[in-house]
Amino acid sequence: xxxxxxxxxxxxxxxxxxxxxxxxxxxxxxxxxxxxxxxxxxxxxxxxxxxxxxxxxxxxxxxxxxxxxxxxxxxxxxxxxxxxxxxxxxxxxxxxxxxxxxxxxxxxxxxxxxxxxxxxxxxxxxxxxxxxxxxxxxxxxxxxxxxxxxxxxxxxxxxxxxxxxxxxxxxxxxxxxxxxxxxxxxxxxxxxxxxxxxxxxxxxxxxxxxxxxxxxxxxxxxxxxxxxxxxxxxxxxxxxxxxxxxxxxxxxxxxxxxxxxxxxxxxxxxxxxxxxxxxxxxxxxxxxxxxxxxxxxxxxxxxxxxxxxxxxxxxxxxxxxxxxxxxxxxxxxxxxxxxxxxxxxxxxxxxxxxxxxxxxxxxxxxxxxxxxxxxxxxxxxxxxxxxxxxxxxxxxxxxxxxxxxxxxxxxxxxxx
Amino acid sequence: xxxxxxxxxxxxxxxxxxxxxxxxxxxxxxxxxxxxxxxxxxxxxxxxxxxxxxxxxxxxxxxxxxxxxxxxxxxxxxxxxxxxxxxxxxxxxxxxxxxxxxxxxxxxxxxxxxxxxxxxxxxxxxxxxxxxxxxxxxxxxxxxxxxxxxxxxxxxxxxxxxxxxxxxxxxxxxxxxxxxxxxxxxxxxxxxxxxxxxxxxxxxxxxxxxxxxxxxxxxxxxxxxxxxxxxxxxxxxxxxxxxxxxxxxxxxxxxxxxxxxxxxxxxxxxxxxxxxxxxxxxxxxxxxxxxxxxxxxxxxxxxxxxxx
Numbered sequence: 001x002x003x004x005x006x007x008x009x010x011x012x013x014x015x016x017x018x019x020x021x022x023x024x025x026x027x028x029x030x031x032x033x034x035x036x037x038x039x040x041x042x043x044x045x046x047x048x049x050x051x052x053x054x055x056x057x058x059x060x061x062x063x064x065x066x067x068x069x070x071x072x073x074x075x076x077x078x079x080x081x082x083x084x085x086x087x088x089x090x091x092x093x094x095x096x097x098x099x100x101x102x103x104x105x106x107x108x109x110x111x112x113x114x115x116x117x118x119x120x121x122x123x124x125x126x127x128x129x130x131x132x133x134x135x136x137x138x139x140x141x142x143x144x145x146x147x148x149x150x151x152x153x154x155x156x157x158x159x160x161x162x163x164x165x166x167x168x169x170x171x172x173x174x175x176x177x178x179x180x181x182x183x184x185x186x187x188x189x190x191x192x193x194x195x196x197x198x199x200x201x202x203x204x205x206x207x208x209x210x211x212x213x214x215x216x217x218x219x220x221x222x223x224x225x226x227x228x229x230x231x232x233x234x235x236x237x238x239x240x241x242x243x244x245x246x247x248x249x250x251x252x253x254x255x256x257x258x259x260x261x262x263x264x265x266x267x268x269x270x271x272x273x274x275x276x277x278x279x280x281x282x283x284x285x286x287x288x289x290x291x292x293x294x295x296x297x298x299x300x301x302x303x304x305x306x307x308x309x310x311x312x313x314x315x316x317x318x319x320x321x322x323x324x325x326x327x328x329x330x331x332x333x334x335x336x337x338x339x340x341x342x343x344x345x346x347x348x349x350x351x352x353x354x355x356x357x358x359x360x361x362x363x364x365x366x367x368x369x370x371x372x373x374x375x376x377x378x379x380x381x382x383x384x385x386x387x388x389x390x391x392x393x394x395x396x397x398x399x400x401x402x403x404x405x406x407x408x409x410x411x412x413x414x415x416x
Numbered sequence: 417x418x419x420x421x422x423x424x425x426x427x428x429x430x431x432x433x434x435x436x437x438x439x440x441x442x443x444x445x446x447x448x449x450x451x452x453x454x455x456x457x458x459x460x461x462x463x464x465x466x467x468x469x470x471x472x473x474x475x476x477x478x479x480x481x482x483x484x485x486x487x488x489x490x491x492x493x494x495x496x497x498x499x500x501x502x503x504x505x506x507x508x509x510x511x512x513x514x515x516x517x518x519x520x521x522x523x524x525x526x527x528x529x530x531x532x533x534x535x536x537x538x539x540x541x542x543x544x545x546x547x548x549x550x551x552x553x554x555x556x557x558x559x560x561x562x563x564x565x566x567x568x569x570x571x572x573x574x575x576x577x578x579x580x581x582x583x584x585x586x587x588x589x590x591x592x593x594x595x596x597x598x599x600x601x602x603x604x605x606x607x608x609x610x611x612x613x614x615x616x617x618x619x620x621x622x623x624x625x626x627x628x629x630x631x632x633x634x635x636x637x638x639x640x641x642x643x644x645x646x647x648x649x650x651x652x653x654x655x656x657x658x659x660x661x662x663x664x665x666x667x668x669x670x671x672x673x674x675x676x677x678x679x680x681x682x683x684x685x686x687x688x689x690x691x692x693x694x695x696x697x698x699x700x701x702x703x704x705x706x707x708x709x710x711x712x713x714x715x716x717x718x719x720x721x722x723x724x
């Protein structure tokens with residue numbers, strides 16, 4: 001059974017909570033006691049239907065303000081797949097949460113209110129989905145019930161959306177458009193009887209049929225060493241295993257490998273998962289690797305295939321960053337850069353551009369980047385990092401920036 | 417809402433292996449990033465799962481951190497017995513600290529009335545234990561599917577000196593990069609099975625053929641009926657005059673203290689039947705946790721005060 005991670009985004013009041021509630025409700029993911037609680041809460045609000053949005057509206061602070069303030073994770077499953085939704089708020093000031101929630105997603109689910117059509121946030125969400133190289137975007141035109149389920153209204157919005165998507169999308173990204181009503185369950189898991197003119201998939205069909213697994217296993221092989229296992233017991237006296245999670249590609253027993261940054265080479269002797277020995281392992285698997293000869297490897301080193309001539313090693317490079325902190329990013333400042341599990345110091349030498357993601361334009365000669373802004377920077381690290389160019393191999397091309405004094409994660413970067 | 421039985425059978429026995437890979441990765445990050453980590457062990461199925469994951473993460477080496485149990489004195493005896501067996505079986509170091517000691521030292525005050533429990537009190541003992549051993553990371557078995565406040569929890573959750581959680585000050589977690597840097601006095605709560613659901617845990621226990629305490633399976637027990645739930649009778653339960661214990665067949669779906677976990681009527685004697693029960697369940701897992709029912713925002717408030 002595989003896992004599909006979805007990021008949801010929308011603007012305030014476009015019905016995102018109701019959509020998620022509807023998905024949970026119609027996939028039988030809600031227990032009876034929760035439905036009963038929902039019924040009484042809906043009644044207290046004077047509603048004569050189930051307010052499914054109450055299922056996901058969580059924290060005390062949120063109820064006070066009537067908004068969603070952070071990334072919430074929601075789970076449901078079908079016989080085909082397990083789904084993890086990272087539900088992120090639609091406020092402009094919480095873009096950092098949107099990037100955070102979307103960073104692991106394979107699908108970006110974007111909501112548009114059928115009465116309003118495209119708003120500034122729509123462009124922002126599409127740009128971020130592309131910046132993060134999310135392979136599939138599903139745009140749901142919601143609240144179709146409030147425009148009498150008119151086909152012409154949907155077509156009009158879809159035309160405008162396609163125009164916008166042409167500016168933001170990248171090659172290989174799949175974008176689909178669905179007319180839905182979350183409130184009345186039209187086109188979520190069941191075909192819309194109110195919109196027989198629409199012949200496309202329901203939302204759930206779109207999710208169930210999306211295939212994504214292969215690409216990662218075929219990417220260049222990257223294995224960051226997380227932990228060195230040295231039991232030093234009698235049974236395992238000279239045992240030295242390199243534990244980690246393969247970030248991309250495939251490793252096989254017998255493969256010639258090279259250690260970065262030291263450049264030493266060896267051969268894979270075994271690949272182990274607990275008590276099992278494997279012939280090969282692919283991206284995403286947590287394994288222990290042993291090598292045929294004793295070489296010095298420590299945490300933060302990266303193992304790649306020796307046959308690869310163009311090994312990644314960066315010290316002076318440029319990257320796109322999204323700034324996540326109240327204290328602005330300024331040129332000349334030093335941060336800790338964490339690439340995967342490897343941390344080193346990094347100096348921001350220049351901020352070269354600030355992007356306006358809603359207008360698809362950029363400004364040059366930038367002094368600083370503020371919270372929620374996206375820009376292009378140049379930086380220099382103390383030690384080389386074994387990162388790939390993000391668009392070529394996303395799972396080995398991102399990093400975070402950490403403030404040395406507050407220890408907070410203040411930015412996320414994508415290697416150019 | 418009745419579930420279609422064939423759909424139920426389709427879901428049985430399918431554990432997404434990716435979850436195990438993710439959790440093992442988190443375990444190894446804890447061991448690498450912190451000086452004095454600990455695994456908080458409650459004896460429940462979630463913390464038993466954590467022990468299994470830790471065992472796998474460092475194999476053939478031993479688990480490089482201790483198991484810590486905050487014993488409320490209200491635990492089921494079966495839980496304690498199982499805890500001691502598991503520590504021996506895995507060779508892990510076991511540290512036990514007692515809520516009773518915190519009460520005797522005047523740091524915590526026993527609750528009164530028929531709903532009295534030591535669930536809130538254990539936070540005091542936990543914070544003292546963290547200070548005693550200078551633990552900088554505590555691994556816990558919380559899952560995001562359990563409850564609304566937990567749905568927003570990070571995998572590495574930074575707590576201040578008082579163990580407090582602040583929803584608005586959480587660090588963003590991007591991709592799989594975990595930032596465990598902290599200042600003096602701070603510590604981190606780590607939740608390696610954040611992304612697992614209750615069903616995932618049971619499927620994993622089944623696929624791994626793991627041992628679990630006997631109280632998870634149907635057995636005869638003296639209970640009382642209160643607020644529509646079955647409460648295990650014990651010397652710790654403050655009963656009212658009309659609450660007469662009777663014997664019936666029950667099991668526990670979640671295991672906390674005897675005073676704050678309700679039993680469910682069940683004849684499930686093996687894991688397959690338990691999984692079927694969960695898939696067709698009418699009550700959510702935490703619906704059997706009396707502590708959560710105190711108020712709608714109960715969990716969030718307890719988290720702010722240093723609870724898990």
